Amino acid sequence: MPDTKSEAKPPFWRTKKLSEMTPKEWESLCDGCGRCCLNKLTDEDSGETVYTDVGCKLLDGDTCRCTDYPNRQKKVHDCVRLSWRNIRRLTWLPPTCGYVLVAAGEDLPWWHPLISGTPETVHEAGISVRGKVSESEVNVPDRDLVDYIVKWPMRWPKGSKGAKRK
Template sequence: MTHDTPPFWETTPLEQMSREQWESLCDGCGRCCLHKLREEDTDEVLFTDVACRLLDTDTCLCTDYANRQRRVQDCISLTAEMVAEIDWLPPTCGYILVRDGEPLPWWHPLVSGTRETVHEAGISVSGRVISERKAGMLEDHVIDWPGEAPRGAFCRKRPRRR
């Protein structure tokens, strides 16, 4: 009789994950790489469709991940402590889901086995954002979708194709 071992993200607290485990929780959606504004009066986070200059807006990968914090002054390297407090990560974020004890959905690369499913499921920013180098005023780019989950985003199984 064989027993399936649960995946690490279901058994290992965020603060105890190895660097490799931690990095693999990132689904590669690129939503955290979008500029955000904070409303002064209400403290509300306003999302924009303006991406960091290092984000490849098609693949949603950082073009200089190893040096990103040196090249982009306000680039944040997430930690478990930060994830406990941050209010601007998308609800589909693997770090948020694991933090809250929720399962990873079918499109997450750790579940699907491929980074392409995050694009297929409509979770990623691919093709929907503009680089900060071309955007102009951030206030002209405020949108809602980066802070929302697309319909079916939390399905455990891949939806059937019609």
């Protein structure tokens, strides 16, 4: 006799290519960490990109979200719009980024809002920039950004990779 229980349908990020996702699905891959909204510096010789703990002028350091997301590219000339076409080329995206993980065929971690059901877990896991943004770019001249270089945005916080610890 066939099993009458319906099996749970796998989540869209496990079954769809990035190019097949709806705009709503695509946007939901963003975990709301704010790491990509930190100012970055690129070495002209090596091409290496380093992060600073200086936030974009539109970054809200508490919510870790853009204060004018629909108009961000008009207001911030170097704001990069992520797409399925460029996600694999953007080497400066943090390793914790949902887009980066899904593009690499990996699953989303326990703290991602699509898994946990709440946007608060990204903060609880120490992934977000909450409490880590030292300044807004409005207050820091470009020439002084080197004084704000940090390494944590390109690292996984302890305990954030595996299963959630209770």
